[in-house]
Amino acid sequence: MERTFAFLGPRGTNTEEAARLIFQEKGNRFLPYRTIPDCLEAAAAGKVDYAVVPWENSLEGSVNLTLDWIIHKIDLPILSELIMPISHHLVSAKREEPLALSQVTKVLSHPQAVAQCHSYLHEHLPHAEIEYVSSTAEAARLVSERFEEPWVAISAMQAVHVYPVTLIAENIEDTENNFTRFIVLGKKPLPFPESEKYKTTILVTLPSDFPGALHQVLSAFAWRRLNLSRIESRPTKTGLGNYYFVIDIEQKMDDVLLPGAFAEMEALGCQVRFLGTYPVFVKERNGARISLR
Amino acid sequence: MERTFAFLGPRGTNTEEAARLIFQEKGNRFLPYRTIPDCLEAAAAGKVDYAVVPWENSLEGSVNLTLDWIIHKIDLPILSELIMPISHHLVSAKREEPLALSQVTKVLSHPQAVAQCHSYLHEHLPHAEIEYVSSTAEAARLVSERFEEPWVAISAMQAVHVYPVTLIAENIEDTENNFTRFIVLGKKPLPFPESEKYKTTILVTLPSDFPGALHQVLSAFAWRRLNLSRIESRPTKTGLGNYYFVIDIEQKMDDVLLPGAFAEMEALGCQVRFLGTYPVFVKERNGARISLR
Structure with a gap:
């Protein structure tokens, strides 16, 4: 299909x-x-x-x-x-003679990718000019188009499959984190195989002027031993100090525990919106495939 | 001084x-x-x-x-x-004849300001081209420099004091929020007058693999009836799922309650960093001065 x-x-x-x-x-x-x-x-x-x-x-x-x-x-x-x-990789346009790092005059990439390769650039390309563009893929495209220039891009591996560029150096990022x-x-719905790890994500709006409301919300999870892996606040856009909380719960939606927690939160005056319950896939660093866990 | x-x-x-x-x-x-x-x-x-x-x-x-x-x-x-x-305001270069909205060919501003004036632009300047620049102040500067063009900028009021531009329309934002x-x-230290409202901001790192740790941290505030106005998570940059929490407490640092809460959190294995205790100033909309509250 x-x-x-x-x-x-x-x-x-x-x-x-x-x-x-x-x-x-x-x-x-x-x-x-x-x-x-x-x-x-x-x-x-x-x-x-x-x-x-x-x-x-x-x-x-x-x-x-x-x-x-x-x-x-x-x-x-x-x-x-x-x-x-x-990971970030250094690519150049495909050319007959491979481009030596000492020849490179310009490095193109997205500002975040450049920042994340600071040590490599400082050590290997201190003489090259940096040019910021809107994405790492756009950098690869520009380098492939201007193939006569001694330019390189910092790109994702996917760019090598898409644009006529060649790898010069792999994994040039400063940190593996x-x-x-x-x-x-x-x-x-999508027919995923069974996974060992699921998450459920909800959006919670607290009642206004409710001291300790977030504490009460978290109590509803804590006494059920439901583990939360993330709590993110975002403005409701109705005024300074009003927030939504996006909460990731480390388990699949069930018939008892999660509905009980949601009902308790609503009884406290919160609004709860269900954003999904879903399997988590993980690709290991240097692994070729993804795994369910 | x-x-x-x-x-x-x-x-x-x-x-x-x-x-x-x-x-x-x-x-x-x-x-x-x-x-x-x-x-x-x-x-x-x-x-x-x-x-x-x-x-x-x-x-x-x-x-x-x-x-x-x-x-x-x-x-x-x-x-x-x-x-x-x-607030956002429409400004043009200073000119002998004021610029009519129907003459305007281009609106310059920062993307956020343009988005926040969507209704006004849709109603009054549907024919004008939009050009995004790096700040609302930069937009005012460009409009003042290219004074022969029928261009306008969406700017802060401060830009009118700084660049040779004139107000065409005030408060063109879609929302007052x-x-x-x-x-x-x-x-x-800065010698501020006494204020009615103070905040204390701390940075909390939770111990790793500690289910319900944030709930315990919030308990330390809740049972002391210390109100929190903001909880913001930011990555520690050591791996996915590890966060700092920036917490705003709605009161001045004291000798008993806050030190007690911090000591309790540290006993639970959290790290607590004090970022400041400070007065809050508020400028009302359309007010000329700021007030302490």
């Missing part, structure tokens, strides 16, 4: 790699969209079956645009999550 | 207006810096006495760059907070 996926483009991004890792069946089609809202709106409007967007990064934190769009604009359940290590969580959203 | 303040530039920004509102004594000097890290580093290195930077906005949420720099890079206490309503919290940081 053919399925279509919107991903945060352009082609050659980490999000494309994530989408293709989770959905390897033949016949799937992956369509780049220019922005996170564009991806989510395409899935909400039925132009594609599913959207794949970044959700949280271990260095940069939550992706607020994804959070805000899911909270305020669309009503699509989260169907799965993929945790993927983020760089992971991104991607989520898949869509109206139709 | 002359004091120097670094603010997030360029000249004519909301941050400059905030800095000048809090510190109206003669002889104070206000210096624009290009980025939030540049402001904070200038104060940390003693190049200026104080830094004034945005901290949280009611529509966009916390300013992650400010949070991360305070957490990871510098050790400067927060000395005060100013809550300021954010737009407020920004600015904070002042520096090594030397």
